[in-house]
């Protein structure tokens with residue numbers, strides 16, 4: 001019973017720290033010397049890395065058995081048991097075996113979605129035995145690893161074979177130089193994995209080899225045409241008229257949010273997304289800043305209602321378009337209507353004014369240097385002609401994930417009280433940067449369309 005409690009305690013610490021969506025709070029030891037395992041007084045080891053030769057694995061929890069073997073526990077935040085978990089755990093088992101750590105059983109632990117704020121968490125932790133599946137995969141994996149070892153040790157690099165995984169591969173810069181990447185299928189915006197799969201199976205990785213009758217969207221076809229004709233931009237004839245639908249004054253709106261495994265507030269389930277802050281910039285038709293509004297929630301309580309009321313207040317004059325750079329703000333306001341039906345009228349008015357600038361780009365504009373990426377941070381340095389992401393360079397928080405992690409740190413009391421204000425200021429600065437970026441993108445599109 002004591003042991004079960006220790007496992008659950010270890011799982012709980014892991015879930016709290018990792019629910020912030022980042023590894024910045026992890027404090028791990030790399031265990032090359034496994035003598036720590038010889039200490040019979042230690043029956044639980046958690047959040048530790050093991051390595052041997054060129055192999056490295058990260059282990060959530062190991063529990064000692066009477067026979068001096070160990071059970072391996074992996075804690076997953078997602079509700080589904082994905083095949084990649086099985087492969088990851090098979091690899092861990094293989095590395096631990098190389099270190100002569102005998103693993104008997106392998107479990108995946110996860111928090112039930114029925115869990116509610118401050119309920120007894122022990123009752124909601126689910127444990128699944130995957131020993132059989134993992135043992136089968138470990139055997140297959142060992143053969144693959146032997147092949148990989150041979151390839152790595154060979155004196156000549158293998159012939160490069162681009163495949164469906166290249167699009168999101170962090171090593172793509174090494175395999176395909178930037179100047180060549182624009183000519184590959186991986187730079188076609190929004191190309192589906194199945195289309196990449198179909199093309200690579202046909203041995204096609206360059207856009208000039210794509211068959212004429214291959215099914216792609218009109219936007220994708222226009223971009224291919226542009227690349228093949230060595231034109232920097234694609235500008236649709238509809239761009240101007242779409243931009244004309246944006247009414248002044250312009251309101252640029254950006255939300256930040258967090259999703260935690262352990263609910264932070266009442267009425268929240270695991271993985272509930274909570275909007276924590278917004279930034280609004282109001283400009284005239286010449287992009288002269290008329291007003292800046294911002295809000296950040298009190299991290300101790302669920303401030304959704306307060307946030308919505310402040311939002312309505314800032315946008316209440318019912319004039320001008322509200323410009324966002326994704327569907328996220330639109331969808332979040334739809335959810336707010338479900339939660340606060342008495343505010344439906346005001347929120348519906350806001351929704352009717354929203355224009356998604358990203359969607360306008362997705363249909364009407366492309367620069368071949370976007371290399372298939374249309375996010376705000378990817379396109380801003382290209383359209384403003386700066387090599388690095390200057391506008392975000394002075395922000396301590398650089399992306400949505402870091403913003404969520406920062407808010408989670410303060411909401412989970414994981415920082416000193418005097419740091420709270422500093423973090424909140426950094427969050428406000430980051431969110432405001434996104435609305436400034438939207439102004440620049442809108443201005444650029446208007447210029448290029450005329």
Ligand code: SF4
Pocket residue numbers: 160161162163165166169170171172175176
């Ligand atoms: S880009 Fe990545 S996935 Fe593609 S071949 Fe290179 S290393 Fe492999």
